Each structure stands twice: as C-alpha cells, then as structure tokens.
Amino acid sequence: METLYLIAGMALVTFIARYLMFGVARYVAFPRRLVRTLRYMPPAVLTAIIVPAVLMPAGQAVSLSYSNAYLVGGLAAFCVGWLSRNIWLTLPLGLLAFWGWQWLVGI
Amino acid sequence: MRSAIVQAADNQGVRPASSARTEFLAGVRETAPLIVGAIPFGIVYGTLAGTTGLSLMSIVAMSALVFAGSAQFIAVGLLLAAGMNWPLIVLITLVVNLRHIFYGAALAPHLRFLPLRWQIPLAFWLTDETFAVVSNRYNRTGDPLQLRWHYLGSAIFAYASWQILTVLGVTAGQLVPRVASWGLDFAMPVTFIALLIPHLKNSPMVASALVSGGVVLLAAPLPHKLDLLVATLAGAGAGIVVETLLTRKDG
Numbered sequence: 001m002e003t004l005y006l007i008a009g010m011a012l013v014t015f016i017a018r019y020l021m022f023g024v025a026r027y028v029a030f031p032r033r034l035v036r037t038l039r040y041m042p043p044a045v046l047t048a049i050i051v052p053a054v055l056m057p058a059g060q061a062v063s064l065s066y067s068n069a070y071l072v073g074g075l076a077a078f079c080v081g082w083l084s085r086n087i088w089l090t091l092p093l094g095l096l097a098f099w100g101w102q103w104l105v106g107i
Numbered sequence: 108m109r110s111a112i113v114q115a116a117d118n119q120g121v122r123p124a125s126s127a128r129t130e131f132l133a134g135v136r137e138t139a140p141l142i143v144g145a146i147p148f149g150i151v152y153g154t155l156a157g158t159t160g161l162s163l164m165s166i167v168a169m170s171a172l173v174f175a176g177s178a179q180f181i182a183v184g185l186l187l188a189a190g191m192n193w194p195l196i197v198l199i200t201l202v203v204n205l206r207h208i209f210y211g212a213a214l215a216p217h218l219r220f221l222p223l224r225w226q227i228p229l230a231f232w233l234t235d236e237t238f239a240v241v242s243n244r245y246n247r248t249g250d251p252l253q254l255r256w257h258y259l260g261s262a263i264f265a266y267a268s269w270q271i272l273t274v275l276g277v278t279a280g281q282l283v284p285r286v287a288s289w290g291l292d293f294a295m296p297v298t299f300i301a302l303l304i305p306h307l308k309n310s311p312m313v314a315s316a317l318v319s320g321g322v323v324l325l326a327a328p329l330p331h332k333l334d335l336l337v338a339t340l341a342g343a344g345a346g347i348v349v350e351t352l353l354t355r356k357d358g
Contacts, residue, residue, distance in 0.1 A: 002191050003165050009197035010182060011172040017204040019230035021211030025219040026226075030212070037347040038213040042242045043312050044319035044342025045206060046303040048335045049235070051320040052327060053296035062324065070293055077297045081304040090304070091143035094297040 050074065067105045073098025127256040134260025137240045142268055144298030145176075149269065150283070151292070152180055153276015159186040163277055170273040174232070174266060177295075178203045205336055210238040217245050217254060225255055232262030239302035246306075310353065315346035 030038075054074035055062050063071065077094025084090065156166045156179075169179060178200045185196050210233055218226060241258045307313050319342025326334035 002193050003161060006182075006191070006193040006196060007165065007169050007172055009193060010169065010175075010178065010200045013197055013201035014173050014175050014178065014204045014207070015231055017201065017207040018211055018233040019227065020208050021215045022218060022226045022230050025212075025215035029219075030216055033347070034212075035216045036350065037343050038209075038216075039242075039246065040311060040315040040343040040346025040350075041209055041213045041339060042239055043303060043306040043316040044346070045209065045235075045335070045339045046239060046299045046306070047316040047320040047342065048323040048338035050296050050299045050303065051323050052334070053292075053299075055324065056327065057292075070296065073293055074296055074300060077300045078304070081301055085304070087140040087301045088143075090301040091140060091297055094300065095143070095147075095293065098293045098297070 069098050069102040069105065072101045127253055130253045130256035131260035133244070134240070134257040134262075135264045137244070138236060138261040138264045140301070141236050141265070141298055144294040144301075145268055145272060147294035148176060148292075148298075149272025150276045150280045152176065152183070153273050153278075154280030154283070155180070155187070156183045156273070157277045157281055159183055161186070163274075166277055167270070167273060170270055173200075174269060175200070175204055175234070176269065177235075202333070206235075206339065207233055209336075209339060210235075213242060214238065214245070214258075218258075221255060229255070229258055229262065232258075232266055234262075234265055235299070236302065237261045237265055239299075239306075243305050311346040311350040314349040315342040318342045318345035 054068075054070045055064070057063065057068065057070040066072070073094055076097035077090055080093045081087070081090035153166070156169075157163075161169075169182075173179060181199060181203055182196045185192070185199065189195070211230065214233070218229065221229070237258065240261045241254075244257050245254060303316065307316060319338045322341040323334050323338035326337045328334075329337065
C-alpha cells in the first residue's frame, strides 16, 4: 500500500511541476521580456547540471586534478561536439575518453 | 492565436514549410542519439531499483507513471538509505522536479494555443532531454502549427526508451557484476554536454551558460538541486542582460 502512495505521489507532484506553466499560459499571456528571458534557460540549466557532475564527481570538493576522469572526459566531449557538431560522435567519443582516462590514471 | 498564425502565413502566401510527419521524424532523430547516454544510466538505475525490494511491477509502474529519471534515481537512493518513507520521497521528488516549472514556462508561449488533449500528454512527457531538443527546434524557424509534432516525436521516443531500459536494468542489470562501480554516471553529463552545444550560438547564450556554471559552484552547498534552480535563474538573467546591452549598442 505504501508503494502505491509513493508512486502515485511522485507521479502527481511531477505532473503538476510539468503542467503548471502550460496551464497558466492558457489564461495569462507572458510579458514579452519574460518570454525573451526564458529563451536563455536551456544553456543555463544544462550547464548547471554539467558543471557539478564533472568538477565535483565525489559530491563535495571541486577537483581540477588531471586524475579527475569526469573533467577530462567532459572536456573531450565538449571539444568533439564543438568541432564536429555531431551528437553521434560526441557521446561515444566522450564516453570512450572518460573510460580510457579512468583506466590510464588507474594503473 | 492559432488563427492569427494561419492568417499571417496566408497573408505572406507561404505554405507550411514542414509537415506533421517530417516534424515528428525530426523529433525522433534529434532525440535518438541520447540513447547512447541513456543506456548506461537506465541499466544502473534498474540495477539499483532491483535491490530496493520493490517488485518488478512497481518499478515498471514508477517509470511509466512518473517518467523522471533523476527523481527516480534519488527516490531509489532514499529507499535504500532510509527505507519506505513515502511522504519524504514525494516531497524531495517535488523539489528535484521544480526545474520542470521553468521548462514549462519556456515552452508554454509556443504551446499555449494547443488544446488540452495535446497539452496534457506533452506536459506529462516533459523531460530535460525533450526540453533541450524541442527548445532548440523552436529557436530555429519552423511552422508553429507543426512544431507540436516535433515535441511528440521526441517525447514518445524518450518515453519508450526509458520503459525498455528500466526493464533491461532490473532484469539484465543484475547479471553484470558491480555495474554501479563502473563510473557509468558519466553518461549523464556527457549527454547534457551534447545537448548544450547546439544552444551556444550567440553571446547571450554563452553568457547564460558561463554565469550559470559559475553560480552553480557557489551555490553547491544548497541541498536537493536548489543550486540548480538558483544557477538557472542567474544564467537566464545574464542572457537577457547581455542581449539588452548588445541591442543598445547596435541601436
């Protein structure tokens, strides 16, 4: 029974967060300046997810060391993506760089 | 709104540049590469979920009804660490998913003329990945009436993938020894790096990313991804400030 509450509760709060602004926009037109500001959200939110994941892989302290495979893999993925503009190359090569570096610094 | 767009298109004598089918397939095509990062993520998730004591059916139901990878990951972590404290897990799910309010706000101006039978499923399928792919599509030109099909294509592909990966993770994931220790968590940042790059095409977008990246490090002590919310607001604010400064200089 508690599992049911858990799943139903998670589903409900997640849907509310996702639908809320769609619903608001049915009745209220957003000010033009707000709409223009919202266009800058995708790079902001993606960077805010990426930066801690590659700079603080252990969770607490920033690691700028060469032994941080997350940072090296992230930089490699960024360079491949920037130069190739091809997501099919960026993901596999980024993962390979990460695993390769992890293996290199591990020995 | 809808008729205004149709009328504007008629007045200019343009035919819709893209059909529903083309847009749907473009949505699928632009989301498909993300599977490379989603496979390791899904397997690690399914493997962890399998050790919580939840039945396979509950785990599948959670993926089908909640459909929020990072919130589900955190929920499983809490189940393993603190047991079945469902009110706490639901509360933390809400906090972790607050960023979807921003996503909804950013997409709503494009989708506000759609009927509820479109808005409700599209909202249910809103994820980080679909938001990144669809908002990039909306920032390029396109027929506003057909763009919903792009969103639908991206959403259905992502949803189907997550369901399949959950089942694979719970079943096959158990067979791989110590899968959680392989550093597969790098799959998530590398996917987001691939999603970020297409957005970095002018200085306000770059400013948004740089400021957000700086602020998230300063705000890191905040719990439950609240640092993410603060950084996102700061980044979007930086974007509009740089845009305004550039427009002034040009004008």
